[in-house]
Amino acid sequence: MIDLIANIARRMAPLCGTAILAFAVNTSAFAVDGPQFDAWFKYGADISATWDVVGDTTDPRHVVVRRKNADGPPQRILVLYPRPSSAYDTAITEMLHVFASKDINVELSVVNFQLDDARGNAALQEAKNSKDDLIIAMGSESTAWLYDHYLGGAIPVVTVCSKDPVQLGQMRDYDSGSGNNFAFTSLNVPVEVQMAYVRELRPNLKNLAILVDSKNKSALQTQGEPIAKYAERQGIGVIWAAVQNPDAAREELTAIIPAAVSKMRKTDPDLSESIFWLTGSTSVFREIHTINQYAGRVPVVSVVPEIVTEGADSAVLAVGVGFESNARLAAIYSVRILEGAKPGTLKVGLVSPPDIAISFLKARMIGMRVPFNFFEIAGYVYDYQGHAVRTAN
Numbered sequence: 001m002i003d004l005i006a007n008i009a010r011r012m013a014p015l016c017g018t019a020i021l022a023f024a025v026n027t028s029a030f031a032v033d034g035p036q037f038d039a040w041f042k043y044g045a046d047i048s049a050t051w052d053v054v055g056d057t058t059d060p061r062h063v064v065v066r067r068k069n070a071d072g073p074p075q076r077i078l079v080l081y082p083r084p085s086s087a088y089d090t091a092i093t094e095m096l097h098v099f100a101s102k103d104i105n106v107e108l109s110v111v112n113f114q115l116d117d118a119r120g121n122a123a124l125q126e127a128k129n130s131k132d133d134l135i136i137a138m139g140s141e142s143t144a145w146l147y148d149h150y151l152g153g154a155i156p157v158v159t160v161c162s163k164d165p166v167q168l169g170q171m172r173d174y175d176s177g178s179g180n181n182f183a184f185t186s187l188n189v190p191v192e193v194q195m196a197y198v199r200e201l202r203p204n205l206k207n208l209a210i211l212v213d214s215k216n217k218s219a220l221q222t223q224g225e226p227i228a229k230y231a232e233r234q235g236i237g238v239i240w241a242a243v244q245n246p247d248a249a250r251e252e253l254t255a256i257i258p259a260a261v262s263k264m265r266k267t268d269p270d271l272s273e274s275i276f277w278l279t280g281s282t283s284v285f286r287e288i289h290t291i292n293q294y295a296g297r298v299p300v301v302s303v304v305p306e307i308v309t310e311g312a313d314s315a316v317l318a319v320g321v322g323f324e325s326n327a328r329l330a331a332i333y334s335v336r337i338l339e340g341a342k343p344g345t346l347k348v349g350l351v352s353p354p355d356i357a358i359s360f361l362k363a364r365m366i367g368m369r370v371p372f373n374f375f376e377i378a379g380y381v382y383d384y385q386g387h388a389v390r391t392a393n
Helices: 002-016 019-025 045-049 086-101 117-129 140-150 191-201 217-233 246-267 288-295 323-338 360-366 372-377
Strands: 051-056 059-067 075-081 106-112 134-138 157-160 207-213 237-243 274-278 300-302 317-320 355-359 380-382 388-390
Touching (some): 045 051, 045 086, 075 140, 086 134, 086 323, 106 117, 134 140, 134 323, 140 157, 140 217, 191 217, 191 317, 191 372, 207 217, 207 246, 217 237, 237 246, 246 274, 246 288, 274 288, 288 300, 355 360, 355 372, 360 380
Parallel strands (some): 075 106, 075 134, 134 157, 207 274, 274 300
Antiparallel strands (some): 051 059, 059 106, 317 355, 380 388
16 A cells, blocks of 8 residues: 555656655645644645645644745635545645745635545634635535535635546536536546547457445546446447445455456456446555556556556556646636636536557557557556656656
8 A cells, every 4th residue: 555655756756846755755845733633634745845735733634835925915715624635645745836836815714524524614614704715525525515505605616636527417418517516526537538549549448347445436437437338339348346345445345356357257268358447436546556457458447547556556548637738737727717717607528539558568569559639638657667767747
């Protein structure tokens, strides 16, 4: 687990500075105001040059982030976290970078409401009392909670690190705004786009094994089920490789992966026309070492670019949206709203083209040929020794 976090950190370091790498190796390198909140709120150490981060001494689940040397009263933002996540660490770091680069004077009140209705409602009431200018929903869980509890409210809401709102029924389509107080961004890539890459990688694809946490409803609905339906329409065999208990993901995967490979062999004896499709289920993708151990020569393709990293504990290929790319877009949406744009007029924020990441080390290990045009367009490339040779910075 520590090695995986370190590898993901190295993958993100060129985007967020050395702070992410430093965190993976030594959490003291992160700029935190004492131990009261560093269990759930982390950010790049370079942030401290521009921002003051102060923990609430009476509430360890509350942090305030203020611009240094700012003139005049700041615009106020409530940021709702549902829980700790390395993805949220990346997202808040990138959003603060964008706010600083745009010279936006904001004060962020960050609350880890732990999906507790009473705590979430208290945070909303405080935002109303303080006349906050914006709410940022961090993650799909916060987005779903706010959609249920604050749809049509007076304060605009921007989503970040959230799955596709159209597939989740939160938006009508991709071509018009919400018409309400929500401005959505999406961590997803249209399934047709992803499958175009997959079919180029495996033109005669016979089997697609979907790795997902069955408890992660957003990943299941937006990354698992759509690709399954698409594959079935194309006559591709779908194998559900679903973890039932996220706390026992490693143990379950030691049985799930070999069983999936065994099914693949029935129609693809040499496993040359099969792949594992790794969704954005944290409990699953953090076990990439175990997945690779049992997948053998079957390629593991991820929708999370950060899971393609230095070293052998990596997916071979990713076609998706990186956390920092999505956060950058969400920050831009936030700035536009703070400058006067109406959230209900903004279309779903989609990152296009998708982020492509390749590990040639993994490709060589499993004997997979990488199409040359993948190499041409990839934002992240790791060579045959697993070292980063291209990063989208």
